[in-house]
Each structure stands twice: as structure tokens, then as C-alpha cells.
Amino acid sequence: MNPWVLAYEGFDPASEGLREALCTLGNGRFATRGATPDGRIRTPGTYQAGCYDRLASEVAGRTVVNEDLVNLPDWLPLTFATPGSDWFNPERADLLDYAQELDLRHGVLLRELRWRDEQGRVTRVRQRRLVSMADPALAALETTFTAENWSGPLRVRATLDGRVTNSGVARYRDLRGDHLTGHATGVQDALTWLTATTRSSRLTVALAARMDAPVPGSSSQELDRITTEHVLDVVEGTPVTLTKVVALLTSRDRAVHDPLSAALRRARLAAGFAELLDAHEAEWERLWERAGLDVDGPELSQIVHLHVFHLLQTLSPHTADLDAGVPARGLHGEAYRGHVFWDELFVLPWLNLRFPEISLGLLRYRWRRLPEARAAAREAGCEGAMFPWQSGSDGREETQTYHLNPDSGRWLPDVSHLQRHVGLAIAYNVWQYRLATGSMPPWCAELLLDIARFFASLAVLNPASGRYEIRGVMGPDEYHTAYPGAASPGLDNNAYTNVMTVWLLSRALELGEVGPEEAARWEDITRRMRVDFHDGVISQFTGYAELAELDWGRYKGVRRLDRALEADGDDVNRYQASKQADTLMLFYLLTADELLAILDRLGYPAEPGLIPRTITHYLDRTSHGSTLSAVVHAWVLARSDRARSWQFFAEALISDVHDVQGGTAAEGIHLGAMAGTLDMLQRCYLGLEPRPEGLHLNPLLPDRLGALSLPLLFRGLRLTIEADQESTRVNGIALPQGAGLTIIEEKMITIGGGGFGGRVGHHHDRLGPTVAPVTGFADNDPVLKVLEPEE
Incomplete structure (x- = not known):
């Protein structure tokens, strides 16, 4: 096994979606899935960081609006045909050999195949693909044909296709995904071009393609698709090569007059494939000098390299200057609609100690949306800034109001916007950036202080107990959205939220930038916040101890208990069952000394064994329905149960390569889990x-x-x-x-x-x-x- 190469043998339509996600190529500005340039069983996807659009759909008798990271026009299509044969596609072809390799060190996707047509002619095809890390507007596909036992004309057809939609996730297909409209195509100085506009955000995207071929081609165009055809004179045993060089620009890009003229100029001035490859590989070498992480063993090394690779394809130095956040599924697919959740909590600690400039750019994404977060807080009757659970273009709450349970086929209300703890993740990252770099820009302090004001305003003093309480929220667990039979959603005194609020207010007070009255109240909260306990462990929330125990034997191996129980007519809210770490997140973010000091300050001196008992309690009641769960459990067990920690770490490592969640990796890699495994090695x-x-x-x-x-x-x-x-x-x-x-x-x-x-x-x-x-x-x-x- 080559630790720098992810290799596949044979063409397997059933696993093509997973290959596409894992073989995505990107440069932090845009990325293209590893779909074949030909064929029918393919889910093409090209996504630019921050390029979102909203559409309204009818769901369960209601009109709902969803914002998506837009699937941009497909630049990849290229196929070929021998005399008298149909256009090649791998599903129907007589394939003598087929192999695909992702070069992780150099960021190149290689495909090699041997095809025998109906007349017995055998043609060898070798393709190399890159999305340039040196020039983030460019991509290229080089194709070399070798006729093994024949000579004659070989037709090659290359296309820019604007007919794509957001249709890469099956459970979203009842919702609108036709984000592109206003298509136009044309030819200028032997370059083909295509433009389109997003329906509501009105972003213009332009692609321009240059074909470097031994003979000129002819073009044919439709409103939303343009094709160039070349007829190559191939001679038996003599390779012949042509290259498709593409420039992608949008109206979000800086220093351009308009996307189309910029795309045409970039495609015209672009070097040939060899020079593009040299510059691209040189940039990757520079990245690996800073991001290198060497471990023993080829299999472990390969997965570590793969995780670093995909992290840097989504969040590269090019990202630092963009207005972009951390999409939970990278730029690799359409799951979670390309939204920004709290995954930066798992990503930035790794970046801070390697690429702090990228971290700062990602924090700036949040700061630019501070006005929207302040407006959301005011609307909720709070102070400060309330960040959304799911963020996209402008910082409004993008969490869906309904979601489809694929197990039951029912559309159900979704209240996951109550996960206010996303603000705690942002504040934690601000503080970690300060610790790693020694720097706290004034706007970072502003961000942290406004989040602190929000959580201080959520904390309400209960005169009966003399404790501050935070009510009506959801914790990281995500299964528990309400009390059984309650008329309204939300839970009280989620331990993670309450303790991290104390941590946040303490850090905010250290900045010394709040007035005496506000400081006095924050100080009081840090001494009188409520935390619940039961059976010698920290309770996940008030009332958790009264929940029933689940029949785990009946649901053995079921990761998404919420879906399974709903399909059975039951409700996961009734049980002490978690999707992923919730209370245990405290042990992930805080050292034991930090956590025990907070509890002691609150008047809850820890009994001996509190931490190991709490870990055991929740570990036995977690279904690990999220790839992040294995990361957190590996971390919290790292020094107490090293064997079990390694088991969770190993699962987190293979979660996407082996698609342990059962089909989700094809919809986009899990960026937080990938970064979490790297942070395990780096920090834990x-x-x-x-x-x-x-x-x-x-x-x-x-x-x-x-x-x-x-x-x-x-x-x-x-x-x-x-x-x-x-x-x-x-x-x-x-x-x-x-x-x-x-x-x-x-x-x-x-x-x-x-x-x-x-x-x-x-x-x-x-x-x-x-x-x-x-x-x-x-x-x-x-x-x-x-x-x-x-x-």
C-alpha cells in the first residue's frame, strides 16, 4: 500500500458515489467531485466556497425555504468514440482494465482504462485531473489515447454543462434544486464559455474552456450547454493527447470586471498542462511542509494523509481571504446543504498550530455576521449575539423547519435551531486562537464579548433555588429536543451549555472590557449556575434521570435511533439515549482541572470518581449516530482506557473511507471528524x-x-x-x-x-x-x- 495514494481497481457503479466524494479535488476556493468525465452513473458537483442560493419548496402542505451551496455548471464532461461506435461510457463498455488513483501528495486524480469496442479495437486511455492550488480559478483535465491494435479517426467530445441541479442527496430530492437560470453560451477566439445566474442570490458564474489539441475542433451550442468536438488521427501504438483547461469565476470574486471576461482571460492566459501541474505540485509541497503529519504504518499513514488532504482542499490559504466558513461536509457534496454548523470547533484547533491565517479568516466569517446575530438575539428577547445553528450566506438561521425521516417516509418538524451552543463553539475558537497565536484582534474580542452577553442574558436567576438556569435549549446530543409529552420544545439546564457558559463568562471577564454592573452579574453567574447530578454523575439536563432506559438489545447496531424509534411509533425523547457526546463534550474541551475548578466554584465539589463515572454512564447510552462521536470518545478515554480509546480513534479514521454511517460519505466527507482525528494526533x-x-x-x-x-x-x-x-x-x-x-x-x-x-x-x-x-x-x-x- 502506498501511503500517498488512494487507489481503486475496477469500475463499480454501486460505490461510485463514495469514490466521487473521496476523490474530490479542490483548492479552498472551489472543489469538484471525483465523478467520471463520462458515463451515466455519476453525481457531478462543483462547489465554490460561500456560493449559496435560496429556493422555496412545498413540503407536507407547507412552503419552506432552504438555502443550498449551489452545484455549479459541470466542467468535466469529456467522452470519445471509435469509428462506428457509440460514445464511451464505463457502464456499458467492455473494460479490459480500469483503475483510479488519487495522488495525495500532489493533488492529482489519475484514471487509466483499456476499452474494447464492438469491432475488437482496443484503446488505452489515461487521464490526469487537477484543480489548481497555484491559481485557484483554474482546473484542467489531460487525456491521452493510445490505440493498441488499430489506426484511424477517434472522435472526442468535450462539454461545459449547465443543466446540473442540486440533486446529490436522495432525501432532498422532493425539494427544489434548480438553482441555476439565465444560461448563455458562446465561443470567443476558440474558447467556449457558459454563464448562469443563481435564482435568488443573483450570483453570476462563468466558465471558459480551452482545448489544447493537435487538431482544431468544431463547436455546437445550446442555451445551457456547449460542446467542442475534435477528430484525432490516431496511429497504432502512438499516444495522442488533448487537454481541457477551464477557468471558473463568479461575481463573488474580487479584482474582476465581470465573471465572463475574467474567465475568458484566465483561460486564454493559462499555461499548458505540464506547467499548470508543476506550479500546482509546488504549492502542494509547500502546504505539506507545514501540514505534514507522519505516523508509522502505510494504512494509518494513508488515512492521515487523506484527512489532511481533504481539510486543505476545503480550507486552504486561499480560503483565508474569502468570506467563507467551515462547511460540515467540505466542498465535497450536498449533504447538510453546505451549511456551516459547529464543526469549526473540531477544525480550528488543528489549523491554529499550522495555518493560523486560515483560522483568522474563518473567525472573520463569523464576525462579519455579527449584526445578523445581534438582530436574532434581539428578536429572541436577549442581549448580545445569537448565532444560528446552521449558517450560510448572510448569517440568518438556515436550519430546516422540516426534515424527512427516510426510515418512515414522513416529514417531521425540526427544532434543532435550539442548539444555542454553537455560539459557545465560536467563542471557544476565538480563545483558542488567542492561546495559539498570542493575538486577540479587537474584532475577535468584540465577537467573544457579544456571545458572552447573549449567554449571560439566557441565564435567569431562579429565586427558589438561588441558581441561574438556562431553559429551552438543545444540547449537542441532538436526540433530545423536548421533554416527553411537552407542548413546546427545548430542555432546561443542559450541563454542557451551562458549564461552558461559566467558562465563557470567566474568559470574557479576563479581557477587562465590560462595565462594573455587567461584570458583577457575570461574576455572580460564574458562581451560581445550575448543574444537575444523578447517581454520582453529571446529568445531561434537568430531568434526565427520570427518562426510561432503552432496550439496547432490540436496537443493537442502530446508529440513528431517532429515525428508527419514530418509524416504530416511539420517541427517542423518552430515553436515556444519545446520538453523540453531549455532557462528555466538557471533557473534550476542558481539562479535568479546569472542569473541576468550575464545578467547585459553583459550589459543586466533585466526589471522587465523578469524571470516570460520567464517561462510563454516557458511553453505555450512546448510539454514535454522528462521526464526531467517535472522535470525542477517543479523546476522553485517551488516558484512562487506552485500548478503547484506540478503538474509537480507529473508527473515526475509517468513518469516511469505509462509510461507517451507511451511505452518508457519498454525500460529502465529514470534515469535523477528519480534522478531529488529526487533532487527536496533534494535541490529544x-x-x-x-x-x-x-x-x-x-x-x-x-x-x-x-x-x-x-x-x-x-x-x-x-x-x-x-x-x-x-x-x-x-x-x-x-x-x-x-x-x-x-x-x-x-x-x-x-x-x-x-x-x-x-x-x-x-x-x-x-x-x-x-x-x-x-x-x-x-x-x-x-x-x-x-x-x-x-x-
Whole structure:
């Protein structure tokens, strides 16, 4: 197995959707699914970050409006035909060989096949595809034909197709997906072009294509499709190549007069495939220098590389300058309509220590929607900023009001907009960015403070108990939307929401930017927030202990209990059953010391064993209906049950490659879970914790992980960490076994644990990872060297 190549043998229509998602190519600005350029069983998808449109549909007798990340015109189509044969498509072809490879290091998709037509003529076809990381407006498809046992004319047809719709998710197909209208096509200076406009957002998209071929072609156009046909004179055994170079521009792009003229100019000036490939590969090499994450074993390495690859295809340095958030399914498909949820909570901690400029751009996406969040808070009778559970173009709440249960076929009310905790995720990311970079731009502080004001206004003092309560919300669990038989949705005192509110208000107070009256109330909330307990564990919400126990044997292996129970005429709200981590998210975001300090401050001194008991209680009652669930459980078990932690980590690693959720990966990769596995390696297993005083390191690698090596960027310092079960090196220098390390902002290092304390001075000579390790540490302060801050 090549750890840098995802390879498939044979053409398998049943798995084509999964291949398309996993073989998506992108550059952070736009991405194209790995659909075949030919054939009928294909779900083409090209999506540009932030390009949304709204349409109204009739659902269950109601008019509902949904916003989608728009499927843009398809630039891929290219097929061919030998004399007297039909146009090639893989479903009907006599395929002698068929293979597809995704080159993860260089961002190239390769397809090779051998086709025998009805007359016995055999043609070898080799295709290479890229979506340029060097020029984020360009994509290219190179096709080489070799006639193995014949000579003669070979027809090749290449198309720009505007007839696409948002139809990539089966359960959405009763809803409108015809977002493109106003199509136009044309030819200019041998370039073909196509334009279209989104129906409600009125965004214009333009594609221009240049065919680099040994002979000129002829064009035919329709209103929403334009085709170029070339007739190649092939000679037995002699390869002949043509390349389709495409430029994609929209009215969201900067520094353009209009999308069409810009697309035509970019396509005209674009280099040939070889030069495009060289520049593209050079950019990927630069990305891997910063994003590299090396582990032992080819299978594990391959999946780690795949996750890094897809993360950077969705969120690259090109994204930093865009007005775009973190789509939960990447730019890889139409599940969740391309919306932005809370997945950035799992993504930004990884980016912060490698690409902080991307993190800052993603936080700016939230800040630009602060006026909309403030308006939503006012409408709800609250202060501050209330961010939506699902966000898209302008920051309005995009959560659907009805959703289809595919198990029962019924459309059901959806109240998941009550997941107010999305604001806590945004605030947490602001603070983590500050810890990782040492920077808090004023607009980031504004963002955090307004979110704090919202949650402070949600907290209402109950005179009877003397405690502040937050009522009528949903937690991360998502199964529990209301109390059994209740007339209105929402739950009271979700532990995750309440505790993280205390955490947030404490951080906001540290900024020292609120008035004395507001500060006094926030301080009071941090001492008197309500948290419920039962049977020696933290209760997920008030009343949780009164819920029934589920017959788990009956629903063994069922991940989406909500759908299964509703189809059976039951309601998951009745049971102590969770879709994913909820209360356990506290152990994911906070250290044990942080959590216990908050509980103690609230007057809930923890009984011995509170944390392990709570983990066990909810682990036994979780169906893992989300790919994020395995990530969180792997994290919270990492130091108490290493074997089980590894099992969850392994599931999270393969969740998309093996499609463990049963068909969902074909609709788009799970970006949060992919980033979460990388963060497990980067922060959890290495014990990396950005703190106000510096970056703390306390490795404890799983036995099955082997060695781990990665570069980091912390407050301007370039670091290389290498670790295994026996030793840890920072920039090539070995740390004492069992020692902790804190890298101080003022270029100082502290070593703690194992008897090695003290502060360590910084030597100004630079140290690379190849320098010989320092050995023979004594009890006196050792001297370590770290890299200077970047200029």
C-alpha cells in the first residue's frame, strides 16, 4: 500500500458515489467531485466556497425555504468514440482494465482504462485531473489515447454543462434544486464559455474552456450547454493527447470586471498542462511542509494523509481571504446543504498550530455576521449575539423547519435551531486562537464579548433555588429536543451549555472590557449556575434521570435511533439515549482541572470518581449516530482506557473511507471528524495544550500508534516534535522520559515532571530537527534550544 495514494481497481457503479466524494479535488476556493468525465452513473458537483442560493419548496402542505451551496455548471464532461461506435461510457463498455488513483501528495486524480469496442479495437486511455492550488480559478483535465491494435479517426467530445441541479442527496430530492437560470453560451477566439445566474442570490458564474489539441475542433451550442468536438488521427501504438483547461469565476470574486471576461482571460492566459501541474505540485509541497503529519504504518499513514488532504482542499490559504466558513461536509457534496454548523470547533484547533491565517479568516466569517446575530438575539428577547445553528450566506438561521425521516417516509418538524451552543463553539475558537497565536484582534474580542452577553442574558436567576438556569435549549446530543409529552420544545439546564457558559463568562471577564454592573452579574453567574447530578454523575439536563432506559438489545447496531424509534411509533425523547457526546463534550474541551475548578466554584465539589463515572454512564447510552462521536470518545478515554480509546480513534479514521454511517460519505466527507482525528494526533496523544503562559507538552502515545512526527507553529516559533512510546524530541533534542514541557512566549522553556523542574534560557542559535540530541540530563536546569520567531 502506498501511503500517498488512494487507489481503486475496477469500475463499480454501486460505490461510485463514495469514490466521487473521496476523490474530490479542490483548492479552498472551489472543489469538484471525483465523478467520471463520462458515463451515466455519476453525481457531478462543483462547489465554490460561500456560493449559496435560496429556493422555496412545498413540503407536507407547507412552503419552506432552504438555502443550498449551489452545484455549479459541470466542467468535466469529456467522452470519445471509435469509428462506428457509440460514445464511451464505463457502464456499458467492455473494460479490459480500469483503475483510479488519487495522488495525495500532489493533488492529482489519475484514471487509466483499456476499452474494447464492438469491432475488437482496443484503446488505452489515461487521464490526469487537477484543480489548481497555484491559481485557484483554474482546473484542467489531460487525456491521452493510445490505440493498441488499430489506426484511424477517434472522435472526442468535450462539454461545459449547465443543466446540473442540486440533486446529490436522495432525501432532498422532493425539494427544489434548480438553482441555476439565465444560461448563455458562446465561443470567443476558440474558447467556449457558459454563464448562469443563481435564482435568488443573483450570483453570476462563468466558465471558459480551452482545448489544447493537435487538431482544431468544431463547436455546437445550446442555451445551457456547449460542446467542442475534435477528430484525432490516431496511429497504432502512438499516444495522442488533448487537454481541457477551464477557468471558473463568479461575481463573488474580487479584482474582476465581470465573471465572463475574467474567465475568458484566465483561460486564454493559462499555461499548458505540464506547467499548470508543476506550479500546482509546488504549492502542494509547500502546504505539506507545514501540514505534514507522519505516523508509522502505510494504512494509518494513508488515512492521515487523506484527512489532511481533504481539510486543505476545503480550507486552504486561499480560503483565508474569502468570506467563507467551515462547511460540515467540505466542498465535497450536498449533504447538510453546505451549511456551516459547529464543526469549526473540531477544525480550528488543528489549523491554529499550522495555518493560523486560515483560522483568522474563518473567525472573520463569523464576525462579519455579527449584526445578523445581534438582530436574532434581539428578536429572541436577549442581549448580545445569537448565532444560528446552521449558517450560510448572510448569517440568518438556515436550519430546516422540516426534515424527512427516510426510515418512515414522513416529514417531521425540526427544532434543532435550539442548539444555542454553537455560539459557545465560536467563542471557544476565538480563545483558542488567542492561546495559539498570542493575538486577540479587537474584532475577535468584540465577537467573544457579544456571545458572552447573549449567554449571560439566557441565564435567569431562579429565586427558589438561588441558581441561574438556562431553559429551552438543545444540547449537542441532538436526540433530545423536548421533554416527553411537552407542548413546546427545548430542555432546561443542559450541563454542557451551562458549564461552558461559566467558562465563557470567566474568559470574557479576563479581557477587562465590560462595565462594573455587567461584570458583577457575570461574576455572580460564574458562581451560581445550575448543574444537575444523578447517581454520582453529571446529568445531561434537568430531568434526565427520570427518562426510561432503552432496550439496547432490540436496537443493537442502530446508529440513528431517532429515525428508527419514530418509524416504530416511539420517541427517542423518552430515553436515556444519545446520538453523540453531549455532557462528555466538557471533557473534550476542558481539562479535568479546569472542569473541576468550575464545578467547585459553583459550589459543586466533585466526589471522587465523578469524571470516570460520567464517561462510563454516557458511553453505555450512546448510539454514535454522528462521526464526531467517535472522535470525542477517543479523546476522553485517551488516558484512562487506552485500548478503547484506540478503538474509537480507529473508527473515526475509517468513518469516511469505509462509510461507517451507511451511505452518508457519498454525500460529502465529514470534515469535523477528519480534522478531529488529526487533532487527536496533534494535541490529544501528544498532550499539547496552548496555555496563557505557553504551549504545554505531555505525550502519552497509544501503543499501536508507533512513532509520530509533525511540525508546529506556536506564537511565531517553528517547532518539530517527534515522539514514540519511549522518547520525545523537540527540534531534535530529547526530553527526559516522563517530563512535561512548556514553551514560553518569551522564548523560554519549562520542563516539569520526572524531577526536572526549572526555567530554561533560550539560546539564539537556530536549531533544526537534524541536530544531535542532548543526552545525560541532570537535576540542574538543562539548556534547550528553540527556533527564533519567524520574521
